[in-house]
Amino acid sequence: MNAQLEPVKLPFSVERPTSPAEAEQFCNALARTMDELLTLIETETDLVRSGKLKDAGTLQPEKARLIHEYTRGMMSAKDHAVALGNLAPAATQTLRRKHGEFQPVLRINLAVLSTAREVASDIVSTVAKAVGAQQPNRTTTYGPNGGTPTGPQSAHGIAINRSL
Numbered sequence: 001m002n003a004q005l006e007p008v009k010l011p012f013s014v015e016r017p018t019s020p021a022e023a024e025q026f027c028n029a030l031a032r033t034m035d036e037l038l039t040l041i042e043t044e045t046d047l048v049r050s051g052k053l054k055d056a057g058t059l060q061p062e063k064a065r066l067i068h069e070y071t072r073g074m075m076s077a078k079d080h081a082v083a084l085g086n087l088a089p090a091a092t093q094t095l096r097r098k099h100g101e102f103q104p105v106l107r108i109n110l111a112v113l114s115t116a117r118e119v120a121s122d123i124v125s126t127v128a129k130a131v132g133a134q135q136p137n138r139t140t141t142y143g144p145n146g147g148t149p150t151g152p153q154s155a156h157g158i159a160i161n162r163s164l
Contacts, residue, residue, distance in 0.1 A: 023083065
């Protein structure tokens with residue numbers, strides 16, 4: 001069973017533009033993709049900050065699609081920077097400005113997601129230690145090999161999903 005992925009239809013051509021209209025169209029389409037991705041990332045950040053992780057998770061397929069489009073577009077823009085700059089200088093400058101505005105928002109989003117991951121990990125670890133401390137049939141007088149027992153142990157069998 002060989003499932004082949006269908007090629008993703010990009011909203012712009014990755015070929016070198018040969019006319020001002022093609023260059024303008026490329027820059028405008030990539031700018032729209034960036035705007036959509038920026039809006040989605042800001043929504044995700046707000047949802048994670050408010051603790052609505054399940055709702056934020058539903059945005060993942062659209063976010064992955066937009067990130068793919070953005071990455072392909074930026075690689076193409078880099079490859080054809082001279083042609084774009086010569087054929088559509090104003091649109092190219094707008095694209096550069098948008099790219100500069102995009103980076104800080106992305107850093108904020110990554111920081112929020114990292115913090116949420118750390119908080120979730122700390123909560124699960126604390127629960128595991130609490131459950132482990134309540135396990136019956138544990139010796140409280142002597143530990144293994146006759147030593148004094150250590151503090152509460154983490155419960156065994158608690159799984160942590162770190163794919164957030």
